[in-house]
Amino acid sequence: MDLTKEQIIEVLRNADAVCLDVDSTLCPDEGIDEFAKFHGVGDEVKELTNKAMGGSMTFQEALRERIKIINPTYIRLKTFLQQRTPIATPGAKELIDKLRERGCYIFLISGGFTEIINPTAKMIGIPREDILANKFLYYYTGQCVGADESLPTCRSGGKAKAIEELRKKHGYKKIVMIGDGATDLEACPPADAFIGFGANVVREVVKEKANWFVYSFQEILDELKD
Known part of the structure; x- marks a missing residue:
């Protein structure tokens, strides 16, 4: 889907739902x-994170390797x-509030971990059920399995896939x-439109x-001002 900037703005102004990435978007850092x-x-x-976010390594490979290294x-x-003190990128809460005023639902979709995301999400009023992210699995000893x-x-x-599931579950027309x-x-x-975000890091691709x-x-x- 190749929309112009003006068309993307029009989709945003009529969106049923907006999905925000978390690491380096909602938050200024990468949680993992x-x-x-x-x-x-x-x-x-960090090297593996950059490879995954830049598209030079599959996300699942990078995730497995990062967990293995952290142990x-x-x-x-x-x-x-x-x-850790929860922190959000400047303007994030204001944007979320504005979108909600317009009747738009907000979801966090992240390749990070729900456990790390939850404190910031709670701070800005995103309920846990609206976070689509990864979870750690543990042995009974408390050691992480992956x-x-x-x-x-x-x-x-x-x-x-997560966006497809949201659309199927809620019937959203514009995401x-x-x-x-x-x-x-x-x-x-x-998703019907994509907005690239570079406040915290600019990924050339x-x-x-x-x-x-x-x-x-x-x-x-x-662009949401009435």
Whole structure:
């Protein structure tokens, strides 16, 4: 689907639902990279994150490798979350509030982990049931087995699958995806429009292919003024 910027704005203004990526979009950082730093393996994991988001490595490969490198446990995750302050990209809450005023539903679709996303989502008023993301699986000892690979978001093309499921469940006519990475770009279609986001990181493949690429949430808000 190759829409002009003007057509994308028109879809946004009439959207039933807007799906936001989380890492480097809703949030200024990458949650799994921060979790890796906590374990002392930040550089190794960040390299894999960039490969996945830039499209040079499949998402599922990168996810498995990152979990293997971090080697997390339930207790370590709990400690990390207790020490981490939730933070959202400037303008995110304002955009969400504005879209809701217009009768639009908001969902978070992420290749990150629900456990790490929840504190920020709660801060900006996104209920847990509106988060479509990955989950850690654990042995009875608390050692992480890996990601729950039954969830669509654990693999390439997963965000597209998640949007298909949202449309089927709720009957939405117009869905917009906003994100910074290749996995967000490939979610349109089935999303009716895609907005490339570069406030926190600019991924060249996304900037090149997105017909509307913004550097702040304010740019999107400006197009929703009545």
